[in-house]
Amino acid sequence: MKHFRSIAEAGPDAVRRLLDLADHMAEVNRRPNPKVPALRGKTVCNVFFEDSTRTRLSFETAAKRLSADTMNFSVSSSSLNKGESLRDTIETIAAMGVDAFVIRHRSTGTPWQIAQWTNASIVNAGDGWHAHPTQALLDCATIRTAFGRSDGFDGLRVAIVGDVKHSRVARSDIEAFSMLGADVTLVAPKTLLPPFTDRMPVAVTTDLDAVLSEVDVLYLLRMQTERMTEALVPDLREYTARFGLTPARVPRLADHALVMHPGPMNRGVEIAVDPAEIPGSVITQQVTNGIAVRMAVLFDLLGSGSLPEATS
Numbered sequence: 001m002k003h004f005r006s007i008a009e010a011g012p013d014a015v016r017r018l019l020d021l022a023d024h025m026a027e028v029n030r031r032p033n034p035k036v037p038a039l040r041g042k043t044v045c046n047v048f049f050e051d052s053t054r055t056r057l058s059f060e061t062a063a064k065r066l067s068a069d070t071m072n073f074s075v076s077s078s079s080l081n082k083g084e085s086l087r088d089t090i091e092t093i094a095a096m097g098v099d100a101f102v103i104r105h106r107s108t109g110t111p112w113q114i115a116q117w118t119n120a121s122i123v124n125a126g127d128g129w130h131a132h133p134t135q136a137l138l139d140c141a142t143i144r145t146a147f148g149r150s151d152g153f154d155g156l157r158v159a160i161v162g163d164v165k166h167s168r169v170a171r172s173d174i175e176a177f178s179m180l181g182a183d184v185t186l187v188a189p190k191t192l193l194p195p196f197t198d199r200m201p202v203a204v205t206t207d208l209d210a211v212l213s214e215v216d217v218l219y220l221l222r223m224q225t226e227r228m229t230e231a232l233v234p235d236l237r238e239y240t241a242r243f244g245l246t247p248a249r250v251p252r253l254a255d256h257a258l259v260m261h262p263g264p265m266n267r268g269v270e271i272a273v274d275p276a277e278i279p280g281s282v283i284t285q286q287v288t289n290g291i292a293v294r295m296a297v298l299f300d301l302l303g304s305g306s307l308p309e310a311t312s
């Protein structure tokens with residue numbers, strides 16, 4: 001692979017290969033010295049035009065664990081503020097010698113645009129409402145590990161609940177989960193569903209309680225109020241009552257069911273229970289797995305092909 005910009009573009013063979021590689025990287029991460037020389041001499045540049053905690057820090061950690069050099073571009077202190085264009089900015093950084101750009105941008109398609117301006121590999125760390133493919137990979141890795149399902153997700157029932165309309169995580173998860181064989185149901189008020197769900201490999205319902213006890217994975221989405229230009233739910237308390245994971249709903253989940261959330265969480269809105277009190281919560285494991293998955297992506301794009309051994 002030259003770039004990793006969406007699950008659909010990568011395709012099923014690459015997704016399975018990356019998940020297998022992430023298992024190996026997770027083993028590296030459990031070592032006392034979790035560092036390998038696989039990307040020594042390579043440079044990875046994080047370019048985040050939107051806020052991030054998990055994705056930015058885990059890409060930086062992943063690059064460092066593979067012994068790559070890292071550059072962090074800060075929009076707020078850059079020459080973009082003096083009127084420099086995005087293209088000139090990317091070409092300027094590329095001229096310093098960059099092997100991969102990790103890009104987050106509020107506009108859909110920016111990773112594809114930037115790929116036309118540089119020979120470096122491009123990793124999509126979230127573009128607008130469109131795609132967040134490394135989040136989808138880490139979600140798949142988390143489910144795979146929790147259920148021991150390295151063969152795929154055939155028959156697994158996943159409910160993705162909440163603000164699907166504004167969610168790049170949901171779009172990438174739908175692609176990845178269904179690619180691996182899961183049955184995906186979207187649960188949301190009609191105002192928070194994207195158009196053309198009939199063309200997606202999903203079922204749709206507005207009734208969380210009707211599916212709650214049947215799901216293997218309950219995937220809660222963040223209510224993205226910063227992306228809403230109109231009032232799409234009448235009131236957040238009513239939203240929580242109909243679509244939130246409340247204390248009354250937790251015991252109705254199957255004993256084996258996983259509860260997932262990409263973060264950051266709106267506590268008291270989509271999740272009205274302390275995650276530590278949800279038996280099936282794997283929200284912390286999702287964050288941990290983000291490092292292994294991002295190591296796998298960077299190694300697949302920039303590595304020599306042989307799996308990394310311990311660093312000296």
Ligand code: CP
Nearest residue numbers: 052053054055262263
């Ligand atoms: N899940 C996710 O993308 O989190 P950040 O915005 O903190 O990177």
